[in-house]
Amino acid sequence: MKRQLDGFVWIGLGIALILALFLSPFTSTSPDGLEKVAETKGFAEKGETWKFWKHAPLPDYNIPWINNEKVSTALSGLIGTLAIFFIAFGIGKLIKKSPPVNPVRNSSGALNPVRDLSLNGINPALRGGTPYGAEPGIILKSNPCSRQPRGPLARREQRGIISNGVKRILSLLLFLLPLFSTSVFAAHPLITDDTGTQGKGRFQLEVNSEVNYDKESEAGVKTKTTGGEVATMLSYGITENVDVVLGIPCQWFKVKEDGEIISREKGLSDISLELKWRFYERDGWSFALKPGATFPTGNEKKDLGTGRVTTSIFFITTKEIEPLAFHLNLGYMRNENKLDERKDIWHISLASELKLIKDLRLVTNIGMERNPDRTSHKHPAFILGGFIYSISENLNMDIGMKGGLNKPETDLTILAGIAWRF
Amino acid sequence: MHIPDGFLSHSINAATFVISSGACAYGVRRVNRNFGEREVPLMGVTAAFIFAAQMFNFPVAGGTSGHFLGSVFSSVLLGPWASLLIMTIVLVFQCLGFADGGLTAIGSNIFNMGVIGALGGYSIFIFLYTLFQKSRRGFFIALAISSWLSIVMGASAAAIELAISGTSPLKVALPAMAGIHAIIGIGEAIITTTAVSLILKTRPDLVSSYIKRGAPYEKTA
Numbered sequence: 096m097k098r099q100l101d102g103f104v105w106i107g108l109g110i111a112l113i114l115a116l117f118l119s120p121f122t123s124t125s126p127d128g129l130e131k132v133a134e135t136k137g138f139a140e141k142g143e144t145w146k147f148w149k150h151a152p153l154p155d156y157n158i159p160w161i162n163n164e165k166v167s168t169a170l171s172g173l174i175g176t177l178a179i180f181f182i183a184f185g186i187g188k189l190i191k192k193s194p195p196v197n198p199v200r201n202s203s204g205a206l207n208p209v210r211d212l213s214l215n216g217i218n219p220a221l222r223g224g225t226p227y228g229a230e231p232g233i234i235l236k237s238n239p240c241s242r243q244p245r246g247p248l249a250r251r252e253q254r255g256i257i258s259n260g261v262k263r264i265l266s267l268l269l270f271l272l273p274l275f276s277t278s279v280f281a282a283h284p285l286i287t288d289d290t291g292t293q294g295k296g297r298f299q300l301e302v303n304s305e306v307n308y309d310k311e312s313e314a315g316v317k318t319k320t321t322g323g324e325v326a327t328m329l330s331y332g333i334t335e336n337v338d339v340v341l342g343i344p345c346q347w348f349k350v351k352e353d354g355e356i357i358s359r360e361k362g363l364s365d366i367s368l369e370l371k372w373r374f375y376e377r378d379g380w381s382f383a384l385k386p387g388a389t390f391p392t393g394n395e396k397k398d399l400g401t402g403r404v405t406t407s408i409f410f411i412t413t414k415e416i417e418p419l420a421f422h423l424n425l426g427y428m429r430n431e432n433k434l435d436e437r438k439d440i441w442h443i444s445l446a447s448e449l450k451l452i453k454d455l456r457l458v459t460n461i462g463m464e465r466n467p468d469r470t471s472h473k474h475p476a477f478i479l480g481g482f483i484y485s486i487s488e489n490l491n492m493d494i495g496m497k498g499g500l501n502k503p504e505t506d507l508t509i510l511a512g513i514a515w516r517f
Numbered sequence: 518m519h520i521p522d523g524f525l526s527h528s529i530n531a532a533t534f535v536i537s538s539g540a541c542a543y544g545v546r547r548v549n550r551n552f553g554e555r556e557v558p559l560m561g562v563t564a565a566f567i568f569a570a571q572m573f574n575f576p577v578a579g580g581t582s583g584h585f586l587g588s589v590f591s592s593v594l595l596g597p598w599a600s601l602l603i604m605t606i607v608l609v610f611q612c613l614g615f616a617d618g619g620l621t622a623i624g625s626n627i628f629n630m631g632v633i634g635a636l637g638g639y640s641i642f643i644f645l646y647t648l649f650q651k652s653r654r655g656f657f658i659a660l661a662i663s664s665w666l667s668i669v670m671g672a673s674a675a676a677i678e679l680a681i682s683g684t685s686p687l688k689v690a691l692p693a694m695a696g697i698h699a700i701i702g703i704g705e706a707i708i709t710t711t712a713v714s715l716i717l718k719t720r721p722d723l724v725s726s727y728i729k730r731g732a733p734y735e736k737t738a
Contacts, residue, residue, distance in 0.1 A: 103720055107562035115569035123574040123582035128672060128697040129518050131581040136693060138684045142521035148612065148620035156572060156615050168572075175614060176569045183606050184561030190545050190602075191552035449542060452549050457542040459535060478531050480538040496624070498531020506527040507621055 108180055115172030119156070120165035147308070147507075190452055283512030284481030284495020285460045287446035289422045290373045290383035290413040293332035293516065301328040303512035309505045320505075322348030324364070336374070340387075342367040346399055364393040365400040371411075379416060385409040395433050402433030409442070418450035424462070436467040454485040458495065466503050475504035489516040518586070518671055518698070519611065520626055522619030526682035533678070534624025540632050541605055544598040556595060559723060563591045564603045568610070575704055583701030586671070588634030589642060589664040590709045593726045594716070597639035604631035625678050629671040638667030642726070651728050657710050664709040665702040672698035 126134060133139040153159075153171040161167040283303040293299050302325065309320040326344040333339055347361035369387030376382075386408045393400025407428040414421045426442035444462025451457055460479040466472070481495020490513070497508040552560075567587035574582035587607075592600035605627050611617040618626045642663035649655020676694040680687035717724050 101558070103723065104558040104562050107559075108565055111562065111565040111569040114566070115572060119569070119572035122572060122584075123576040125574070125576055125580050125582040127518070127574060127582050127584065128694065128701050129520065129675065131579075131697060132685075132690065132693040133524070136685050136689050138524065138679075141684060142523045142619075145523045146616070146619070147522045148616065151612075151614055151616035153614055154616040156617070171615070172569060172572050175572075175610070176565045178614070179568045179607065179610050180561045180565035182610060183564030183603060184558060186602070186606060187548075187552065187557040187560035187599075190549050191554075191557050451542050451545045455545070457538060459538075478535060480531075480535045482538075496531070496534050498527050498534070500528060500531075507530070509620075 108176075111176050111180070112173060115176040116169050119172040120169045122168070283514065284479060284483070284493050284497075284510045285422075285446045285458050286462055286477070286479065286497075287422045287424045287444040287460050288371075288385065288409065288411050289420070289446075290371075290376070290381040290411050292336050292338040292371060292373055292383075293330050295332050295335050297332045297516060299328075299330040299514060299516045301330075301512060301514040302326070303328065303510070305508050305510045307505045307508040309499075309507075311502070317353055319351040320348060321351075322346065336372065336376075338371045340367075340369040340371065342369070346393075348398075358398075360394075360397040360399060362394060362397065362399050365389040365405075366392045379414055381413045383411040383413075385411060401431065401436075403431035405429055405431050420448040422446045422448075426464075430467055432467075435469065437465060437469055440465045440467055448483075456483045457481075458483060458493075460497075468503070471503055473501055473503050476500040477504050479510075481510065490514070518626075518630060518668075518675060519608070519618030520622040520629075520675060520678070522621050524619070524682065524684050525622050525625055525678055527621065529678050529682050530621050530624055532624075533628040537605070537624045537627035537632060540601060540636070541627070544601045547598040548596075548602060551596070552599070556599065559595060560599060560603060563587075563594055564606055567591060567603065568607050570708070571607070571611075577697070577700045577704070581697055581700075583698070583704055585708045586630060586634055586668060586705055587709075588630055588671075589638040589660065589667045589705075590712060592635050592639035593642065593660065593709075593713055594724055596725055597636050600635035600639065601631045604635050625675070629674045629678075633674045634667045634671045637670055638663050641666055646726070656727055657714065660713060661706040661710050665699075665706040668698050668702035668705045669695055 125131075130139065133142065153175070156171045156175070157164070157167045158171050161170065283301060304323065304325045306323045307321070311318045311320075324344055324346045326342055328340060328342045330338050330340045343366055344364040345362065346364045348359070349356060350358040367387060367389045369385055371383055371385045373381055373383040387406070389401070389405045391400050391402050391404065395402030405428060407426060409424055409426040412423040422445070424442065424444045424446075428440040428442065430436055430438050430440045432438070442462070442464040444460060444464075446458060446460040449457045458479075458481050461477070463474055463476040466474045476499070477497050478500055479495055479497040481493060483491055483493040485491050492513050493511065495510040497505075497510060499506050567585070567590070570585040570587060572584070574584045576582050588600055588604050591603045594600075595603070608618060608626050608630065609623060612620055612623055612626070642659050645659035645662055646656055649659060672694040673691060676685075676690040677687065679685045679690045679694075684690075713724060717727060721727060
């Protein structure tokens with residue numbers, strides 16, 4: 096049976112490669128259905144003015160340095176077909192049925208994984224902090240309450256189900272992905288924090304990055320903001336359930352009004368220091384308090400900081416129901432600033448995590464906070480979805496996409512990060 | 518049907534991204550439960566075939582072209598959830614590698630071609646196949662209709678997203694999109710039935726949805 100299937104695999108792949116090599120060069124150059132509709136109904140230009148992803152190695156199925164169009168298309172088809180065969184094969188292998196290691200099956204027949212030792216394991220790559228909208232005027236400033244890394248000492252379930260080779264290939268693919276782009280794709284998508292801590296004497300180093308994009312139109316003036324942030328976060332477990340967290344964010348942004356750059360800055364933003372104390376945990380419930388402060392290390396004249404020390408306190412609730420976990424954050428921030436912003440900022444957000452398979456979790460997040468812009472009574476709200484992948488017990492990567500649900504929130508943010516515990 | 522960046526509003530992008538992620542998440546669980554040693558290489562081959570076939574645009578009426586989608590094709594081979602994942606892999610790969618379809622619209626593209634195309638298309642296939650009492654002729658009729666519908670429904674979903682985003686009013690976008698894709702869908706139906714019948718002739722065991730009368734039915738993802 097195995098041999099027969101192998102035969103089919105080679106024949107099938109051969110057919111696909113022949114199609115790509117010999118049929119694709121003769122593809123019709125006419126616009127496809129959607130392009131045609133866009134042309135005739137007059138919205139084609141919308142798709143030409145802006146492209147979020149500009150780093151495709153073979154744009155429009157062409158190899159940029161080959162001039163002969165047919166050869167170029169045929170070769171890119173060949174490369175693409177081979178590459179996707181291995182990618183789909185690898186992903187299929189990763190998610191296929193795991194041979195029963197400890198076959199504890201629940202009533203629905205799904206594998207009932209051995210529970211994590213403690214709550215600490217929930218979400219190593221979560222980060223706390225605030226969804227800060229880009230308000231007109233004061234665009235992209237540092238968060239009064241910065242993101243924190245958290246993490247677990249938690250032991251994940253025993254591994255070894257997926258072969259090391261596949262894991263290596265997959266982590267290689269995940270690492271290669273960012274090479275196509277200037278921004279780094281890695282891990283930390285949630286805004287909402289969880290109650291997990293590092294454990295006594297343990298460190299966690301996180302590098303989180305985001306790229307954001309916002310478009311506003313006011314009084315006929317179109318303001319476009321593109322920005323990014325790379326934040327380095329170091330957590331240390333003072334005791335089993337108390338962490339201290341230092342956050343060093345660096346930001347860049349570019350503001351364009353009607354196509355002209357009116358402001359462009361980059362640099363260090365406000366450094367943050369926080370303490371997280373998980374004071375209760377029982378029956379899957381746990382509660383934590385997180386007081387914190389940010390220090391005016393960022394230049395407020397360049398919109399990189401608030402110019403003053405801000406303080407905040409967050410109340411965090413986590414509830415675990417295998418394979419789900421929920422986190423609720425209620426926060427208050429004293430947003431001292433030199434920018435004439437509101438000083439009292441509240442925050443509420445809810446996140447959920449679903450363990451899909453060993454090592455891979457789907458995360459979703461929704462939240463809102465008070466708009467620091469005094470002129471606005473609309474408060475930025477966001478929705479976020481993403482994945483966290485554990486490469487090994489102490490190394491996580493994550494990726495997410497955040498959308499603004501209303502005008503004050505940044506329209507679109509792509510988040511990626513990596514967390515290492517030691 | 519690959520929607521580029523800029524056509525859709527970010528709230529539509531975010532909403533479809535959340536729905537598509539959720540569907541893919543559930544799909545991973547389903548496939549994880551039902552996939553065996555056999556299905557993994559088949560998934561690779563199917564994705565490769567769909568990618569290669571999607572590169573070829575065939576001309577249809579009025580200076581327009583269309584290409585094979587393959588969502589019903591892969592559902593019939595490997596089941597709807599695996600098909601959703603295959604479509605997702607293909608779409609992400611096309612977007613990142615070939616600038617085909619926008620990265621911000623990836624959620625919408627997966628929704629239109631995966632959630633609607635694979636899950637929706639397969640539901641219709643199963644409904645019709647059952648209606649035709651699982652006969653061999655019924656199998657191919659169901660296959661042709663559901664693959665045609667998968668294209669028309671996906672295009673209609675795209676039109677609705679365009680309308681909600683304020684790009685083009687529904688009464689303009691919907692007839693235009695559904696109309697042109699009704700023609701492109703004929704190509705989809707022909708390619709799908711031809712390809713599946715060839716596989717059925719040579720390797721009937723690879724078509725998980727086809728039930729040979731009297732043969733034990735082995736369920737896959």
